[in-house]
Amino acid sequence: MALIVHKYGGTSMGSTERISNVAKRVAKWHRAGHQMVVVPSAMSGETNRLLGLAKELAPSSMGNAYGRELDMLAATGEQASSALLAIALQAEGVDAVSFAGWQVPIKTNSAFTKARIESIDDERVRAELNAGKVVIVTGFQGIDPDGHITTLGRGGSDTSAVAVAAALKAAECLIYTDVDGVYTTDPRVVPEARRLPLVSFEEMLEMASLGSKVLQIRSVEFAGKYKVPLRVLSSFTPWDIDLTEEAASGTLITFEEDEDMERAVVSGIAFNRDEAKIAVLGVPDTPGIAYQILGVVADANIEVDVIIQNVGKEGKTDFSFTVHRNDFQKALDLLKTEVLPKLGASEVVGDARICKVSIVGIGMRSHVGVASRMFKCMSDEGINIQMISTSEIKTSVVIDEKYMELAVRSLHREFELDQPVDTIAE
Amino acid sequence: MALIVHKYGGTSMGSTERISNVAKRVAKWHRAGHQMVVVPSAMSGETNRLLGLAKELAPSSMGNAYGRELDMLAATGEQASSALLAIALQAEGVDAVSFAGWQVPIKTNSAFTKARIESIDDERVRAELNAGKVVIVTGFQGIDPDGHITTLGRGGSDTSAVAVAAALKAAECLIYTDVDGVYTTDPRVVPEARRLPLVSFEEMLEMASLGSKVLQIRSVEFAGKYKVPLRVLSSFTPWDIDLTEEAASGTLITFEEDEDMERAVVSGIAFNRDEAKIAVLGVPDTPGIAYQILGVVADANIEVDVIIQNVGKEGKTDFSFTVHRNDFQKALDLLKTEVLPKLGASEVVGDARICKVSIVGIGMRSHVGVASRMFKCMSDEGINIQMISTSEIKTSVVIDEKYMELAVRSLHREFELDQPVDTIAE
Numbered sequence: 104m105a106l107i108v109h110k111y112g113g114t115s116m117g118s119t120e121r122i123s124n125v126a127k128r129v130a131k132w133h134r135a136g137h138q139m140v141v142v143p144s145a146m147s148g149e150t151n152r153l154l155g156l157a158k159e160l161a162p163s164s165m166g167n168a169y170g171r172e173l174d175m176l177a178a179t180g181e182q183a184s185s186a187l188l189a190i191a192l193q194a195e196g197v198d199a200v201s202f203a204g205w206q207v208p209i210k211t212n213s214a215f216t217k218a219r220i221e222s223i224d225d226e227r228v229r230a231e232l233n234a235g236k237v238v239i240v241t242g243f244q245g246i247d248p249d250g251h252i253t254t255l256g257r258g259g260s261d262t263s264a265v266a267v268a269a270a271l272k273a274a275e276c277l278i279y280t281d282v283d284g285v286y287t288t289d290p291r292v293v294p295e296a297r298r299l300p301l302v303s304f305e306e307m308l309e310m311a312s313l314g315s316k317v318l319q320i321r322s323v324e325f326a327g328k329y330k331v332p333l334r335v336l337s338s339f340t341p342w343d344i345d346l347t348e349e350a351a352s353g354t355l356i357t358f359e360e361d362e363d364m365e366r367a368v369v370s371g372i373a374f375n376r377d378e379a380k381i382a383v384l385g386v387p388d389t390p391g392i393a394y395q396i397l398g399v400v401a402d403a404n405i406e407v408d409v410i411i412q413n414v415g416k417e418g419k420t421d422f423s424f425t426v427h428r429n430d431f432q433k434a435l436d437l438l439k440t441e442v443l444p445k446l447g448a449s450e451v452v453g454d455a456r457i458c459k460v461s462i463v464g465i466g467m468r469s470h471v472g473v474a475s476r477m478f479k480c481m482s483d484e485g486i487n488i489q490m491i492s493t494s495e496i497k498t499s500v501v502i503d504e505k506y507m508e509l510a511v512r513s514l515h516r517e518f519e520l521d522q523p524v525d526t527i528a529e
Numbered sequence: 530m531a532l533i534v535h536k537y538g539g540t541s542m543g544s545t546e547r548i549s550n551v552a553k554r555v556a557k558w559h560r561a562g563h564q565m566v567v568v569p570s571a572m573s574g575e576t577n578r579l580l581g582l583a584k585e586l587a588p589s590s591m592g593n594a595y596g597r598e599l600d601m602l603a604a605t606g607e608q609a610s611s612a613l614l615a616i617a618l619q620a621e622g623v624d625a626v627s628f629a630g631w632q633v634p635i636k637t638n639s640a641f642t643k644a645r646i647e648s649i650d651d652e653r654v655r656a657e658l659n660a661g662k663v664v665i666v667t668g669f670q671g672i673d674p675d676g677h678i679t680t681l682g683r684g685g686s687d688t689s690a691v692a693v694a695a696a697l698k699a700a701e702c703l704i705y706t707d708v709d710g711v712y713t714t715d716p717r718v719v720p721e722a723r724r725l726p727l728v729s730f731e732e733m734l735e736m737a738s739l740g741s742k743v744l745q746i747r748s749v750e751f752a753g754k755y756k757v758p759l760r761v762l763s764s765f766t767p768w769d770i771d772l773t774e775e776a777a778s779g780t781l782i783t784f785e786e787d788e789d790m791e792r793a794v795v796s797g798i799a800f801n802r803d804e805a806k807i808a809v810l811g812v813p814d815t816p817g818i819a820y821q822i823l824g825v826v827a828d829a830n831i832e833v834d835v836i837i838q839n840v841g842k843e844g845k846t847d848f849s850f851t852v853h854r855n856d857f858q859k860a861l862d863l864l865k866t867e868v869l870p871k872l873g874a875s876e877v878v879g880d881a882r883i884c885k886v887s888i889v890g891i892g893m894r895s896h897v898g899v900a901s902r903m904f905k906c907m908s909d910e911g912i913n914i915q916m917i918s919t920s921e922i923k924t925s926v927v928i929d930e931k932y933m934e935l936a937v938r939s940l941h942r943e944f945e946l947d948q949p950v951d952t953i954a955e
Contacts, residue, residue: 119585126586156613160552161620161731169616175627176612179605186602187582190595194587201601205675234615277814 104136104276106232110242110264114281117182117337122146122222125279126191126291128342129237137464138232140271141263142242143188153177162517170215174244174254176525177216178204181241181260189239202227204244204252209263210441211245211253211316218253220245220262220325223270240267255272261263261322269329271407276331278318278355279338284354285310285317289374292511295521299354299370306370307356309463313469322355330358349451368473369464369518376504378408379431380424380489383438385449388415396422398442404442405430409459409492409501419449425501432454434511439499457489474498475481480517486510530562531700532658536668536690539573540707541764542610545617548572551705552617554768557665559623562770564658566697567688568668569614571606578601596641598930600670600680604630605846607667607686615665622845625663628653630670630678637679637877639670644679646688646751661690666693687748695755699868702757703779704744705764705940710780711736711743713946714798725780725796730759732796733782735889749782756784764792779923786949794899795890795944798937802884802930804834805857806915809864810876814841818872820953823846825867831856835927845875849916851927857881883915884933887925888940906943912936 111125118324125143133139153176161169164244185201192199207228211218231238242260246508247253254264261278268276283298285307290296302310304327311320317335326333336353386392397407410424426434431453467473477498481488486509490501500509515521535558537551551569579602587595596851611627618625630637633654637644655663668686673679681688687704694702709724711733716722727737728873730753737746743761752759762779812818823833836850852860857879864877893899903924907914912935916927941947 119582123586153609156545156609157616160549160613163620169619171629172612172619172625173613175615175629176609179609179612182608183579183582183602183605186598186605187586189598189601190583191586191600193595199598201598203601203678239835252629 106138107269113144117147140468144260149180178244201239207245210246258319283337292348368466379455454478458504532564534694534702539570543573570686575606604670627665631672635671639673643682679848684745710765795893805881884930
């Protein structure tokens with residue numbers, strides 16, 4: 104008997120029939136004796152519908168000037184779905200109450216359309232839980248110090264759920280979504296991909312930042328910071344499956360590192376073809392070069408991912424980095440017109456047909472030679488590595504995008520990710 | 530240069546194009562130097578859509594048990610339309626801010642789905658007005674003492690607008706709607722019906738209670754109580770018509786009784802075919818009879834309108850009253866089974882094919898013989914009067930419903946309502 108937070112995405116709330124199924128599932132947990140807090144997203148399509156209306160009225164409305172009113176508008180989606188879920192629960196005979204962000208309150212800063220949660224008052228929610236009610240808290244929204252409604256930006260409901268779970272010191276936060284967990288890699292690329300029963304939040308963080316779309320990266324950061332056990336599981340299993348079975352399904356994202364468990368060296372393969380590579384060649388090898396090149400890029404609000412500077416030779420060096428493919432042309436033009444003449448570099452070259460493939464695993468910390476095993480695998484397949492970037496639990500390579508599937512499949516096999524974790528010989 | 534409140538109904542807010550026109554109209558008033566507060570309804574159809582979803586989840590949800598969540602749900606309609614209007618105004622270059630009921634706050638009691646406004650805090654609205662902004666306040670909703678969202682019930686946005694105007698001591702509250710004012714009677718029945726440039730709030734109150742649907746009766750009561758000058762006007766005139774012309778259009782509902790103006794004896798003819806007549810015949814003429822009959826009806830939550838008791842004869846009397854046509858059969862059955870045997874009355878008879886026609890006019894106070902002029906008019910047309918009910922500024926007759934149009938047209942002519950008011954010889 105514990106305090107549990109459930110989060111349901113827009114697809115799970117997409118029709119009254121689905122809302123009714125969510126209510127039945129929550130009622131099952133409630134009847135099993137758990138104190139239940141539920142954080143729903145808006146019904147699928149609703150946020151887009153509302154923001155579409157705003158765009159008709161003010162084509163430029165997605166800028167900051169309209170932020171306060173866009174939040175006022177968009178926040179209605181979650182308020183409506185939360186009230187509907189409360190009604191569905193009451194129809195199931197379960198006492199339930201819904202709270203908008205400002206009613207909890209979920210306090211945020213004033214960065215409209217992308218606000219950050221600053222604190223959550225748990226008193227009101229706890230009082231209703233103690234009165235035996237299921238408490239529904241709108242995802243995605245809060246209230247700023249001046250009493251304005253704010254929203255957390257797309258996918259913010261995951262963050263809301265984790266933040267509410269942290270504030271209430273919930274035993275677990277269950278994120279119900281349209282996939283049944285976190286996989287060793289995308290099953291559309293590697294059919295042998297396996298669901299991971301357990302993944303560390305640091306691995307999850309790397310996977311999310313590498314483009315795995317299961318969870319919003321901010322919610323994972325939050326879970327890590329406040330040590331909230333997170334579980335990703337499917338909302339499409341029948342609502343009446345055995346609760347014990349359901350509670351053990353999906354993928355548990357845990358912050359416990361000292362667990363006595365077998366760990367694979369590599370937990371997953373992430374990949375991303377949204378990037379493009381830019382190289383500035385023949386740059387004078389003097390201090391301040393990185394800033395002179397990347398400062399211009401940063402000023403144009405272009406985010407840079409992998410950065411590489413080769414060891415210099417004859418006073419010259421090559422400097423390469425990757426940007427999002429959407430920013431590729433803009434970054435290239437900037438460098439050609441503003442940086443090249445000033446630096447006296449010889450050339451700026453770019454390639455948009457690249458991809459990034461990464462191996463992620465907390466086991467890499469204690470196992471040497473994992474990266475070189477990756478490089479050998481690429482070499483065996485005849486894949487040329489263009490850039491390399493490493494962190495404590497991740498190694499990424501940039502390669503020609505035409506080799507992406509081949510690289511992912513080979514690495515998946517190389518690190519035996521198609522085998523259940525407990526049969527791996529370490 | 531005054532503080533003006535505009536209220537726009539759901540039809541006026543029914544599409545982004547219409548919202549944009551509302552914004553242009555409000556911007557015109559703002560640019561003329563007025564401090565503007567706007568109270569919009571939800572986009573037409575939105576409230577029904579939301580409550581329809583609730584009904585799918587819980588067919589019995591329109592009862593009181595679900596009230597809190599229904600209000601949470603329905604209140605999103607006005608929050609969204611208010612934010613959209615703020616965005617449209619900003620797109621017009623006018624600084625605007627929207628406030629939900631709880632943000633003002635508009636404080637109500639806790640009667641969910643039919644709450645009553647208890648007080649309005651004007652500080653926040655006034656501060657934004659003084660900062661040069663147009664302030665948009667959601668209609669239809671408020672917050673109760675426990676911080677729950679409440680709604681005022683259907684048509685509540687009119688009441689919100691009047692209440693906001695009262696709290697801010699606005700110079701005038703303009704209700705923009707799909708008719709261009711209050712008419713001497715329904716133009717669909719009498720093509721010669723004229724728009725009244727001016728009507729007293731007491732006359733308006735009588736007309737509203739008699740079934741004229743231009744304004745919600747509660748908003749008129751509110752306007753009378755707080756002496757808010759109300760104007761009903763069309764939202765379908767082009768937004769760019771001359772402001773002075775617009776400000777003088779429609780019908781002004783005024784609380785000023787001592788104005789130096791010509792007054793017609795009768796201002797309007799109201800009618801209502803939603804009623805049915807019930808008569809209890811041969812009732813013992815003893816004290817407590819009215820209570821014994823109507824107590825049973827009231828206990829069944831049936832509202833009674835006209836009530837008549839004839840002078841008794843030989844210790845017996847007849848007792849008649851009207852109820853809403855929907856309640857007719859229920860009331861009839863109740864009286865036959867519960868009242869008739871107990872009272873020893875001789876018979877209960879009913880007729881659902883009746884209607885009520887009323888003349889309304891503040892001039893009736895100072896003019897004798899108005900009622901008899903009405904009765905003579907009915908007599909001249911050969912219309913039998915079945916019941917009569919009078920108040921200080923109204924006389925109603927119950928007649929066979931087949932004579933309704935004839936009665937309304939004859940009375941309209943009799944009281945010269947087809948003539949401009951300033952040409953009437955009194």
